[in-house]
Amino acid sequence: MTSIRTLVLAISLTGILLAGWEMHCRSLGFLPTVEDDKHLWAEKRTLIRDNDPDQVLIIGASRAHFDFQLNEWEELTGIRPLMLAANGKSPGPVLQDIIENTAFNGTIVMNITPSLFFIAQHDSVGEWHRAKEWVDFYYSRTWAQRLNHCLSYAVQPYLAFLTDGEEGDPDLKSLLATLPPTGRTKPGTPFPRFSQVESDRNTIMLARMETDTAFQKTIQNAWATFGSKSKRNDDMIDISFPFYLDLIKQLKDRGGKMILTFNPSSGFYTEMEGRVYPRAQYFDAFVKQSGCPAYHFNDYPLLDQFSPPEWSHLCTPDARVYTREILTIMKADGVL
Amino acid sequence: MLFNSLGFIVFFAIVLIYWHLPVTWTHKKRMLLLASYVFYGLWNPPLVLLLWISTAVDWVAGKKLHAETDPRKRKQWLWLSILVNMGFLVFFKYGGFLIENFQAIIGLIGLEFTPLESDIILPMGISFYTFQTMSYSIDMYYRKIQPAPRFLDFALYVTFFPQLVAGPIVRSDELVPQFDQPTRATRSQFLWGAFLLTLGLFEKVVMADVLLSDQADTVFGSDKILHVLDAWTGTLAFSGQIFFDFAGYSTCAIGIALMLGIVLPDNFRYPYASIGFSELWQRWHISLSSWLRDYLYIPLGGNRSGTRRTVINLMLTMLLGGLWHGAGWTFVFWGFLHGFYLVVERWLRGRYTIVLNAWNGILLALGTYTLVNITWVFFRAREFGTALDLLGSMFFLHPDGEKVLDTHEIIQVLSVATLLFLSHWFMRNTSVKAVADKTPWWILGSIWAVMLTLLAVAQGSGEQFIYFQF
Numbered sequence: 167m168t169s170i171r172t173l174v175l176a177i178s179l180t181g182i183l184l185a186g187w188e189m190h191c192r193s194l195g196f197l198p199t200v201e202d203d204k205h206l207w208a209e210k211r212t213l214i215r216d217n218d219p220d221q222v223l224i225i226g227a228s229r230a231h232f233d234f235q236l237n238e239w240e241e242l243t244g245i246r247p248l249m250l251a252a253n254g255k256s257p258g259p260v261l262q263d264i265i266e267n268t269a270f271n272g273t274i275v276m277n278i279t280p281s282l283f284f285i286a287q288h289d290s291v292g293e294w295h296r297a298k299e300w301v302d303f304y305y306s307r308t309w310a311q312r313l314n315h316c317l318s319y320a321v322q323p324y325l326a327f328l329t330d331g332e333e334g335d336p337d338l339k340s341l342l343a344t345l346p347p348t349g350r351t352k353p354g355t356p357f358p359r360f361s362q363v364e365s366d367r368n369t370i371m372l373a374r375m376e377t378d379t380a381f382q383k384t385i386q387n388a389w390a391t392f393g394s395k396s397k398r399n400d401d402m403i404d405i406s407f408p409f410y411l412d413l414i415k416q417l418k419d420r421g422g423k424m425i426l427t428f429n430p431s432s433g434f435y436t437e438m439e440g441r442v443y444p445r446a447q448y449f450d451a452f453v454k455q456s457g458c459p460a461y462h463f464n465d466y467p468l469l470d471q472f473s474p475p476e477w478s479h480l481c482t483p484d485a486r487v488y489t490r491e492i493l494t495i496m497k498a499d500g501v502l
Numbered sequence: 503m504l505f506n507s508l509g510f511i512v513f514f515a516i517v518l519i520y521w522h523l524p525v526t527w528t529h530k531k532r533m534l535l536l537a538s539y540v541f542y543g544l545w546n547p548p549l550v551l552l553l554w555i556s557t558a559v560d561w562v563a564g565k566k567l568h569a570e571t572d573p574r575k576r577k578q579w580l581w582l583s584i585l586v587n588m589g590f591l592v593f594f595k596y597g598g599f600l601i602e603n604f605q606a607i608i609g610l611i612g613l614e615f616t617p618l619e620s621d622i623i624l625p626m627g628i629s630f631y632t633f634q635t636m637s638y639s640i641d642m643y644y645r646k647i648q649p650a651p652r653f654l655d656f657a658l659y660v661t662f663f664p665q666l667v668a669g670p671i672v673r674s675d676e677l678v679p680q681f682d683q684p685t686r687a688t689r690s691q692f693l694w695g696a697f698l699l700t701l702g703l704f705e706k707v708v709m710a711d712v713l714l715s716d717q718a719d720t721v722f723g724s725d726k727i728l729h730v731l732d733a734w735t736g737t738l739a740f741s742g743q744i745f746f747d748f749a750g751y752s753t754c755a756i757g758i759a760l761m762l763g764i765v766l767p768d769n770f771r772y773p774y775a776s777i778g779f780s781e782l783w784q785r786w787h788i789s790l791s792s793w794l795r796d797y798l799y800i801p802l803g804g805n806r807s808g809t810r811r812t813v814i815n816l817m818l819t820m821l822l823g824g825l826w827h828g829a830g831w832t833f834v835f836w837g838f839l840h841g842f843y844l845v846v847e848r849w850l851r852g853r854y855t856i857v858l859n860a861w862n863g864i865l866l867a868l869g870t871y872t873l874v875n876i877t878w879v880f881f882r883a884r885e886f887g888t889a890l891d892l893l894g895s896m897f898f899l900h901p902d903g904e905k906v907l908d909t910h911e912i913i914q915v916l917s918v919a920t921l922l923f924l925s926h927w928f929m930r931n932t933s934v935k936a937v938a939d940k941t942p943w944w945i946l947g948s949i950w951a952v953m954l955t956l957l958a959v960a961q962g963s964g965e966q967f968i969y970f971q972f
Contacts (some may be wrong), residue, residue, distance in 0.1 A: 168690065168693040169693065170693070170698050171947070172944075172946050173693055173950075175948070175951065176947045176950035176951045178957075179947065180950075180958070183952075183955040199822070216861040308545045308546065310504065313509040313544065314508050314509040317509055318508050321508070337710065337959065337960060338956065338960040342713075342910075348908055350909045351905050351906060351908050353908075419797070463910050
């Protein structure tokens, strides 16, 4: 029956079991971190300031998220940018939200990952829809969700076992998903977590990625599987260019600034992007029509010196150097 | 606010601290009422207004119904209460459904009608609190109860946060008297309430969300014709998910209330061990089925006016019970199936007598469980086409159906479903409390610890309870 000693035993045993679980998670390499989810993104979205020409926003997909390191950025420019880039999501809905729903007139640094940028603006397009969901969540989140986020945000940085939501994480559902497939259904492509974020959404690639070639291969396989569906479709030029150009014009009209970047890739991605989104017709043409300062890593030896371990993102030490180099170039050009 | 969230833990800790402060009973009740509004308002503050309107209308209607002697005026006050509450329900919950059907009907005669796009939010728990307040007015009309002595007590009855958004739907004579005199949980009540809260969260987070929800979503979200094993697995997964989700909520609600010293009635009594559908409805969502019995089935005449009328009353009650769950024809059909089963069961009982023993009992329970699962297909599927495809797969009509679940997922779901059915069967004549009282303290403490640990490891993304949408 329930008595005080039952409760004491339950709490003590729970403490012991969770302490053991925490140690086990840490021994597997999980570090206490905050979850990069729609709640954290929405919290950062609230920090956009109207009519502040000094504010800098970074938008884009994962290459912007991984490759721009906020500490280095702040060190070199004196301004800590607001990281609103989101993995696997198009920057389109985010830019649209900033232009249509705020009076932001600072600087936006937008990285272009072609397969997430030159797409239709429609909910049936996953890359668009996923970003739109985060933007919509910013507006629809309840006070209860805000409160929960604040509280979990206070706990997450201290407990590694709270890492959840991605393949291979130590939460119960992810653990069950690691059971080996039996072949009854077509197995999904393994895509384990390979990064963690800090409280300001600065991304750190797991150190393991730098040395563990099997781990690199796993992620490369995932990219090859996801990217193999990409087919050249030049209709996307007419579909995507006007959308972004109009938003950029509105930003400029209110005194804001847009800087475009194309961050490093290698291997399969360089090949696929060159084939499906030829630079001349896509990136260069877009840059020309937008009239924005733009930085393609291939154009600068100092930016082209890196080799992303899984073809698409820089490991954190390289990202720090890359951030310094690109900022030095931007400052020299007088765009920052 | 969700029980399965950190926010709720902090909220409830504050409520408990205040509840134990040396302040007057009235102050404590005021705090509890305020806390209940905060609990609801943290989801969508403006919709607290609906609660206030419902509370004010039914409070006034209740007083008038008590004082008034003119039958015509009494009836008018009753209708006011029903119209306001049903008006909210129709506007917020069924408005879109009605317009959609109107559009379809006039489309049949060649007319076109394009309604304005609507962005009406369904207020959380509206079906629960409107039914609860209506029961007060109806009971007052029939002079079955005394009016609540104070507005504060009545407002608390309407808004008491543990059961506000997903029941149990409590009658005023079960709750209002408990607000009359100062109350505080005894130590054993408090501990048992905490255990129930853990158990309810474990049911929701671990059993429903982690072990069953993905498989149900995969099967019901598939646009393919499925293999028989996948179809049954998905259906059993949903059957378990909805039980653990809803019974989990009720268990949390009962536990939380008990920690404050307030006793709420049971809402589930091992329904999947029911032998027949009349027993099922005495074990599943008891507070709704008793509401429908007392305020719909019996006023319609119940079983007092001959077989034909009884059948009509049963069908009407279950059809409306289906509609209560959701604004869609699949829900209505779910209600129809339950009504049909009840009618057939009634007919069979009139002709055959079965002496139950352990062996035929479990077989009949298994039969009932199987039929219940068939009804869940219509409840979960968003369209009839999906439901029929799935039923076709379940009954071997699609031998080449697609396999969408891996073997370990099937084993996982079938193991949980088997354990669920067997645990209901072995628990059908007892209760968790009775079993816990017989269990040595160290075993109970260990079970409690395992549940707490798995809850922490499961984490969960704060998934909403399914019944919030009703």
